[in-house]
Amino acid sequence: MHGQTTEPGIDAEMRQMLVDSARRWCERECTPAERARVSEHDDGCPPGRWLDLAQLGWVGLTLAQEFGGVGAGLPEQCLLLEQLGRGLLVEPYVASAALGAALLDRVAQGELREDWLPALAAGDRRVVWAAWEPDGDTHLREPSAMSEQQGSTWRLSGAKGLMSGVGGASGWLVAAQLREAAGQMGLFLLEAGADGVEIVRERLYDGRHAGKLSFDGALAILLRQGSTTDMLTLLNEVLDRGRVAHCAETLGTAQAAFDITLAYVRTRTQFGRALGHNQVIQHRLVDLYVQIQETWALCMHAASAATSRNVAALCLRTGQVARLAWEESLQLHGAIGMTEEYVLGEYVRRLALAADLYGNGPSHAEDLACLSLEIAP
Amino acid sequence: MRADSFSTIDPDPFRQAVRQFVREKLPSDLRKTIARGQQPTPPQLMAWHERLAADGILVPHWPAGWGGRGWTVAQQLIFDEEMALGGAPELNSITFDMIGPVLMRFGSAAQQQRFLPAIASGKQWWCQGYSEPNAGSDLAALLTRAERDGDHYVLEGSKIWTSYAQYADWIFVLARTSRAGRPQEGISFFLVDMKTPGITVRPITGIHGWSVFCEVFFDKVRVPVQQLVGQENQGWTIAKSLLEFERLKLARIAENKRRMARVREIAVSRTRGGCRVADMPWFRARFADLVSRLMALEAHAGRFVARQAAGEQLGPEVSMLKMRGSRLIQLWEELMVDALGPEAMPLSPQWLAGLPDAPAQDDLAGTASSRRFLARGYTIAGGTSEIQHNIIAKQVLAL
Numbered sequence: 001m002h003g004q005t006t007e008p009g010i011d012a013e014m015r016q017m018l019v020d021s022a023r024r025w026c027e028r029e030c031t032p033a034e035r036a037r038v039s040e041h042d043d044g045c046p047p048g049r050w051l052d053l054a055q056l057g058w059v060g061l062t063l064a065q066e067f068g069g070v071g072a073g074l075p076e077q078c079l080l081l082e083q084l085g086r087g088l089l090v091e092p093y094v095a096s097a098a099l100g101a102a103l104l105d106r107v108a109q110g111e112l113r114e115d116w117l118p119a120l121a122a123g124d125r126r127v128v129w130a131a132w133e134p135d136g137d138t139h140l141r142e143p144s145a146m147s148e149q150q151g152s153t154w155r156l157s158g159a160k161g162l163m164s165g166v167g168g169a170s171g172w173l174v175a176a177q178l179r180e181a182a183g184q185m186g187l188f189l190l191e192a193g194a195d196g197v198e199i200v201r202e203r204l205y206d207g208r209h210a211g212k213l214s215f216d217g218a219l220a221i222l223l224r225q226g227s228t229t230d231m232l233t234l235l236n237e238v239l240d241r242g243r244v245a246h247c248a249e250t251l252g253t254a255q256a257a258f259d260i261t262l263a264y265v266r267t268r269t270q271f272g273r274a275l276g277h278n279q280v281i282q283h284r285l286v287d288l289y290v291q292i293q294e295t296w297a298l299c300m301h302a303a304s305a306a307t308s309r310n311v312a313a314l315c316l317r318t319g320q321v322a323r324l325a326w327e328e329s330l331q332l333h334g335a336i337g338m339t340e341e342y343v344l345g346e347y348v349r350r351l352a353l354a355a356d357l358y359g360n361g362p363s364h365a366e367d368l369a370c371l372s373l374e375i376a377p
Numbered sequence: 378m379r380a381d382s383f384s385t386i387d388p389d390p391f392r393q394a395v396r397q398f399v400r401e402k403l404p405s406d407l408r409k410t411i412a413r414g415q416q417p418t419p420p421q422l423m424a425w426h427e428r429l430a431a432d433g434i435l436v437p438h439w440p441a442g443w444g445g446r447g448w449t450v451a452q453q454l455i456f457d458e459e460m461a462l463g464g465a466p467e468l469n470s471i472t473f474d475m476i477g478p479v480l481m482r483f484g485s486a487a488q489q490q491r492f493l494p495a496i497a498s499g500k501q502w503w504c505q506g507y508s509e510p511n512a513g514s515d516l517a518a519l520l521t522r523a524e525r526d527g528d529h530y531v532l533e534g535s536k537i538w539t540s541y542a543q544y545a546d547w548i549f550v551l552a553r554t555s556r557a558g559r560p561q562e563g564i565s566f567f568l569v570d571m572k573t574p575g576i577t578v579r580p581i582t583g584i585h586g587w588s589v590f591c592e593v594f595f596d597k598v599r600v601p602v603q604q605l606v607g608q609e610n611q612g613w614t615i616a617k618s619l620l621e622f623e624r625l626k627l628a629r630i631a632e633n634k635r636r637m638a639r640v641r642e643i644a645v646s647r648t649r650g651g652c653r654v655a656d657m658p659w660f661r662a663r664f665a666d667l668v669s670r671l672m673a674l675e676a677h678a679g680r681f682v683a684r685q686a687a688g689e690q691l692g693p694e695v696s697m698l699k700m701r702g703s704r705l706i707q708l709w710e711e712l713m714v715d716a717l718g719p720e721a722m723p724l725s726p727q728w729l730a731g732l733p734d735a736p737a738q739d740d741l742a743g744t745a746s747s748r749r750f751l752a753r754g755y756t757i758a759g760g761t762s763e764i765q766h767n768i769i770a771k772q773v774l775a776l
Contacts, residue, residue, distance in 0.1 A: 262776075265776070277776070279767070279770075282766065282774070283763070283770065285774060286769045286770050286774065287766075289769070289774060290700065290701060293697065294673040294674060294676070294677045294697070294701065295673055297673065297679065298672055298673040298676040300680075301672075309672075312665075313668065313669035313672040313673070314669075316665060317669045317670070317672075317673050364665075365661065365665035365669075366662075366665070368665040368669060369662070369664055369665040372664070372665065373641060373644065373645065373664065
C-alpha cells in the first residue's frame, strides 16, 4: 500500500527506509507474546519500549530536528503507522505522538517548549491530550472543566473522558473554561504528580490501555488562551491530523487481517479444494481488498491535505472498512477465527474498537454532510 | 499544436479555461437536454463534436500529429470533470477513446489517413460490434464469421447490445476467421461501413424507455480486405488492447461528480412535511456515505494517474476503478430517486424522447426513474462487475 512519491515530505528513499525498519521492528518486537507482555503492564506502555520507539526516531518523527525530532510530516507518520498497525502495536503512539506531542508542539512557547519537546522526542517524557468530555462525546465543544487564576498560577477543576494512553503519561493537555472571562477558554498542561489529580485506568478490550482524568484544584500551566471559537478551531485542526494518523494505523491492521485471511483461504481445504477456489470467497475478498486500497489512497491524500472535509470522509470510510475487515475475516475463517488461540482474534478486537475510537460513523457522516451540502461541490 | 487558453499545464488556469469554454460555447438546446437528463439527439451531438473540434479539444488526448494535443491523463480528467459539471454531454468513448487509438497502434498507414482525420473532425461516429447473443462476458465464444472471397471478406452473423448503432457511420467488428486452435486465436478485427448492403440495425427499447443499444445483423456483408486491421486472426490481441486505452477514465469521476451535484440540487430544492430533504437524517447519512466513496475513488484514481505519469505500466488492478466507479453511479441515481419520492414516479414518453410538444416536466424529476434504470448498464457493459472481481481475484490476489 505504501511507497508512492507523490506526497511532499522527506524523499522516497527515506520513506522506504522508515517503512522497512518499522516492518522489521514489528516482526521482532510485536509478536503475540510481546504484545501480551505490554498489555499486562499497568499503563500498557512500558517505559523501556517507549524509549526504543523514540530512539528509532518515531516518537519525534514530526518534531523539528532542533528538538531531536526528524522533521518529517503527516504522510511519513502515516506510513510508519501503517506498519505499527500491521504489528498491532499496543503502545499509545497516536494518542501520545500524533495527538499529544503535536498539540504541545503547536502551542508551547519559550522555556517550556525548550524543556518539553526534546524530552518528548527522546522518549523521556510522554504527553497525552485528554480531549474528550466525561460523556465521551467526540465533538470538541466548550469544556466543562473550569480554570481559576490565583496570582501567577492556575488551578483546574473538572474531569475528562476516556482517552488512550492517559495512564503513565508525564503530563496531560486539558482544555478548560476561564472563570474570569466568559467566552474564552484555555489549554493547560497538567503535570503528572500534581496534587488533586486522579486517574482511573482502564484496560480496553483490544489490549490497549486508556484512562479518565479528574482534577480538583490542581496546579496547571496555561499554554494558550483565546476565544472559545478560535481555540476550538486550533484544537480541531490538531485533532483532525491525529485522526488521519489513527486511520493509517487502523488501515494497517485491516490490511494485516486481510493478508491473514487470504493466506488461510489459500491453504484451508474443504470439499477437496482450497476455500479460495470458490468464487463467493474470491469476490468477498476482492471487495475487502479494493476498499482497503481505496481508503488507503484517501488516507495518503488526507495526510497531505488534512482539511475537515477530507478527514471526515477518511474517518467515515476507515470505520466502514475496519468493520468490514473484521467481520469478513472472521466469517471467512469459520470457527477457527472464534478461538483465542488463533492469531486473528487480536486483529478482530482491535479493528472493532478502532472503528469508533476517535468519533463514530454517524458523527463523521454528519460532519461530511454539513461540509458537502451547504457549498456547491 | 495551437497556443490558446488550453495550452497551459498549470491545473488551475487550465480548469478555468475549460469552465469558461463550456459556459460560453455549450449550445443552449444541448444544455437544456442534459439538464433534463434526456438523451441528446445525433444532430445535437454532431454539432457539439464539431464545435469542440474547431477549438482543437475533441481529441485532446491524441498526439498532435493526428489533431490532438497530447494531454496527460491528469489534464483529461480535469477536462472531463469541468465538462460534466458545466452540463456538457459525456463524449462517445467508442469513437474517441477506442477506435482512434486502436488505429494509431494497429492500423495501416492508409487506414490511419482514411479514418483518423474524419474522427478528429467530429464528423464520423463509430460503434463497437463485440457482444453476440451467445457471447457476452465470454466474448471469445463469438460466432459471427468472416470468409475470404477474393478482395473481400464476407461477414455473416449478428451482434447485440451495440450502443447507438442506429446512429453510427462505421462499426468495428470482431469476427471469426478460423476455427483452429483456442477460440481466441481465430478472431479478426474489421472496420465496416454501416451503409454496406446486408447490414440491418434493430434498435432495442430498454426498460428505461430509451433505445440506447441495438442488434446488428450481417447478411453476406462484403468488406474490402483493406478494412481488416492488423493480421488475420490477430483480432483478439487488438480487442484486448482496446480495453487498455483510457482505463483510468473508467473510474468515471466526472460522471459521478455530475450526479453528486444533481443529488445536492434535488435535496436543497425539495421539502417534505415541512423539512428540506437535505436536512433529513436518512438523506444526510446516505449522501455522506456516497461523498466519502467518491472522494476515496478519486484519491485512488489519483494514485494510478501518478504511477502512470511516472512511466509505470498499469496492471489488471485498474479494474478496481471500473468496479467501484460504475457501482457508485448507480448509488447516486438511487439516491436521486429516493430523494424525489413520488415526484420520480410518473412516466412521460414524450418527455423522455425530448419531443418539443411534450407536456413540461421538472428538469430533475422528469427522467429520474429512466436514468436509474439506464445506470444499471454501467456494471454490465465493458466487462461486468463480476468479471472485474474475477480478474482481480485471479491476477491480483492470485486466487
